[in-house]
Amino acid sequence: MQNFPSLNTNSNTDTNLQSELSTLNLGPTHPATHGVFQNVLQMDGERIVSGVSTIGYIHRAFEKIAEHRPFYQITPLTDRLNYCSAPINNMGWHMTVEKLLKIQTPKRVDYLRVIIMELSRIADHIICNGVLGVDTGAFTGFLYMMEYREAIYEIYEEVCGSRLTTNVGRIGGFERNFNDIAFAKIKKFLVDFPKVLNEFESLFNRNRIFIDRTKGVAPVTAETALDYSWSGPILRATGVDYDVRAMNPYCSYEDFDFEVPVGTTGDVYDRFLVRNEEMKQSMRMIQQALDKIEKEDPTIFHADVPEFYLPPKEEVYNNMEALIYHFKIVMGEIETPVGEVYHSVEGTNGELGFYLVNDGGRSPYRLHFRRPSFINYSMYADMSRGMLLSDAIINMSSLNVIAGELDA
Amino acid sequence: MGELNNDILLENLTGKFGELVKPVVEDYGMLTVETNRDTIIDLLRYIKTDAALQFIYLTDITAIQYPEQENPIGVIYHVHSLVHNVRIRVKVFLPAGDERIPSATELWNGANWMERETYDFFGVNFEGHPNLVRILNVDDMTVFPMRKEYPLEDPNRVDKKDFYFGR
Numbered sequence: 001m002q003n004f005p006s007l008n009t010n011s012n013t014d015t016n017l018q019s020e021l022s023t024l025n026l027g028p029t030h031p032a033t034h035g036v037f038q039n040v041l042q043m044d045g046e047r048i049v050s051g052v053s054t055i056g057y058i059h060r061a062f063e064k065i066a067e068h069r070p071f072y073q074i075t076p077l078t079d080r081l082n083y084c085s086a087p088i089n090n091m092g093w094h095m096t097v098e099k100l101l102k103i104q105t106p107k108r109v110d111y112l113r114v115i116i117m118e119l120s121r122i123a124d125h126i127i128c129n130g131v132l133g134v135d136t137g138a139f140t141g142f143l144y145m146m147e148y149r150e151a152i153y154e155i156y157e158e159v160c161g162s163r164l165t166t167n168v169g170r171i172g173g174f175e176r177n178f179n180d181i182a183f184a185k186i187k188k189f190l191v192d193f194p195k196v197l198n199e200f201e202s203l204f205n206r207n208r209i210f211i212d213r214t215k216g217v218a219p220v221t222a223e224t225a226l227d228y229s230w231s232g233p234i235l236r237a238t239g240v241d242y243d244v245r246a247m248n249p250y251c252s253y254e255d256f257d258f259e260v261p262v263g264t265t266g267d268v269y270d271r272f273l274v275r276n277e278e279m280k281q282s283m284r285m286i287q288q289a290l291d292k293i294e295k296e297d298p299t300i301f302h303a304d305v306p307e308f309y310l311p312p313k314e315e316v317y318n319n320m321e322a323l324i325y326h327f328k329i330v331m332g333e334i335e336t337p338v339g340e341v342y343h344s345v346e347g348t349n350g351e352l353g354f355y356l357v358n359d360g361g362r363s364p365y366r367l368h369f370r371r372p373s374f375i376n377y378s379m380y381a382d383m384s385r386g387m388l389l390s391d392a393i394i395n396m397s398s399l400n401v402i403a404g405e406l407d408a
Numbered sequence: 409m410g411e412l413n414n415d416i417l418l419e420n421l422t423g424k425f426g427e428l429v430k431p432v433v434e435d436y437g438m439l440t441v442e443t444n445r446d447t448i449i450d451l452l453r454y455i456k457t458d459a460a461l462q463f464i465y466l467t468d469i470t471a472i473q474y475p476e477q478e479n480p481i482g483v484i485y486h487v488h489s490l491v492h493n494v495r496i497r498v499k500v501f502l503p504a505g506d507e508r509i510p511s512a513t514e515l516w517n518g519a520n521w522m523e524r525e526t527y528d529f530f531g532v533n534f535e536g537h538p539n540l541v542r543i544l545n546v547d548d549m550t551v552f553p554m555r556k557e558y559p560l561e562d563p564n565r566v567d568k569k570d571f572y573f574g575r
Contacts, residue, residue: 056544061560063529064553068560099436226490229466229518240490242465247493341436342486342497344467353468355486368470370486378521407544 005386035403079165085120092345108296110252118282124348158182173302220266232350238266244346332362373405412492469522471530529554
């Protein structure tokens with residue numbers, strides 16, 4: 001296990017003015033924190049002696065609110081956890097409920113979900129790696145990559161009508177089928193984005209300035225990372241190949257051929273490389289999903305679960321069964337099994353878990369989100385000790401802490 | 409190293425701890441056991457360090473409250489054996505007004521914030537925790553808001569009561 005240094009502050013006497021410590025408030029609204037959270041740092045010159053992380057500035061009590069809402073109304077809450085990759089949260093929540101209800105989704109639904117989840121993983125990694133470039137002083141890469149996040153958001157728009165907080169999908173599948181424009185945009189993205197990603201990599205991977213700023217900064221051993229319950233790309237950068245998609249496949253990930261990239265040192269540079277490689281693997285998976293969908297019935301986009309899947313409006317007005325189900329779903333009249341279920345998906349920051357306890361009522365008895373940003377970030381104050389302030393900023397940016405997921 | 413599944417795991421645990429570990433249910437593929445607060449750290453240490461089990465990864469700590477129960481507050485641990493890819497859920501129920509449980513921070517540093525969050529929302533006192541203070545709520549808050557006695561909305565509101573919906 002790593003011993004993070006604790007600097008000796010006892011030499012701080014009145015006679016020695018050189019060693020006087022200063023307090024620095026990093027955040028809550030500092031542009032370099034990329035989110036609303038604060039670190040109170042004790043600084044010895046440029047070096048951090050100790051730090052205290054203060055979080056909770058945008059805590060919105062989602063777990064409490066979820067206890068008062070029917071299942072289908074909790075999806076918008078999950079949007080606002082990691083808002084850079086909302087579809088993964090949405091799908092994770094739908095799959096949790098489906099696991100509780102023992103709903104088997106058709107293969108085509110699973111493949112469509114893989115497409116939308118991997119797209120959002122790319123969108124999230126674009127932000128993280130692009131911003132890491134910005135924080136090290138290279139704005140260009142960010143600008144080029146950002147264009148493709150926009151392309152992904154346009155795909156979201158075709159699929160569900162919204163861009164950031166998507167509320168995409170329903171229990172059992174999607175609210176509507178992917179249209180031809182969506183597929184055309186996905187295919188165009190798969191052609192265009194790899195070129196830009198290659199350019200981005202050639203701009204950074206062997207760049208002397210970038211390597212000097214990131215290599216050897218905040219290295220973490222695998223043992224320490226596991227001890228702090230890290231997950232996601234930053235855990236894999238330390239050399240642990242734990243990926244929920246590979247280890248506990250959900251949503252038919254077992255049908256896909258992909259690799260889990262790992263690093264060796266767990267420093268900022270390795271995290272950057274792991275994320276870049278993950279984007280390539282995501283594109284491989286999207287391509288495979290598109291090929292697999294060709295063989296499926298193109299009209300299927302949800303499971304046949306009328307008790308939980310809202311019928312189309314025109315049927316509600318013209319078909320008595322649909323009207324009954326519509327009423328029962330909206331009023332929360334459907335019987336649900338009593339039980340507890342833990343389901344986790346590979347979010348962009350790590351294992352995003354949903355612990356759902358159901359008592360058969362209209363809303364969950366208890367819902368707990370295992371939020372990767374919250375757990376990953378708990379090491380930050382410890383690992384910052386002895387670090388230069390500029391390195392601590394880079395480190396924070398490569399942890400990809402999203403304030404919404406941190407605070408829930 | 410042999411394979412590990414829920415049956416072998418439960419056999420291991422009951423062999424080691426006997427009556428102190430009660431299997432609750434094995435639902436949706438995850439073994440759930442219940443123990444008491446005197447045993448919990450020994451149990452977690454055993455499953456973490458035993459060479460045949462290797463539950464090295466603490467996934468989550470959270471709590472739940474059943475106000476009508478004799479021991480209303482339940483602390484729930486999710487632990488994952490990355491080697492065998494088996495998960496286990498361990499529950500400890502605590503009496504009202506005496507919500508003490510030893511801290512798991514001596515086993516995992518990751519437990520630090522998870523326990524702070526659980527304290528913050530349910531008022532569970534993790535004894536031996538290095539810094540058990542509120543984490544997401546404001547420091548001068550006096551209640552533990554995830555407990556059921558604190559309603560989300562005005563408790564006098566009746567238009568959302570279950571009996572209007574035939575329950």
